[in-house]
Amino acid sequence: MTLAHSTATAGGNPGRPARAVIGALFIDMQNVRAKYECLRCRTVEGPVYGTDAVTAFVADIRTTHPTRCTGLQEPRP
Numbered sequence: 599m600t601l602a603h604s605t606a607t608a609g610g611n612p613g614r615p616a617r618a619v620i621g622a623l624f625i626d627m628q629n630v631r632a633k634y635e636c637l638r639c640r641t642v643e644g645p646v647y648g649t650d651a652v653t654a655f656v657a658d659i660r661t662t663h664p665t666r667c668t669g670l671q672e673p674r675p
């Protein structure tokens with residue numbers, strides 16, 4: 599594992615522990631858009647715009663991103 603010297607400054611949700619994927623979901627209710635930043639692979643998904651797109655995005659991103667996350671190669675002990 600390589601240790602990047604960057605400090606993650608994600609505005610997290612303290613009361614919601616991440617499961618498989620560590621990422622930050624940003625939802626902008628004013629402009630009706632959402633994006634997801636994966637803290638493992640540094641990929642930003644989105645943003646998507648519009649109520650339907652945002653709703654689907656928020657509902658699915660935690661399950662769909664891991665399927666293409668390049669930082670999710672968990673080493674087998």
Ligand SMILES: [Zn+2]
Pocket residue numbers: 636637638639640641663666667668669670
């Ligand atoms: Zn990822």
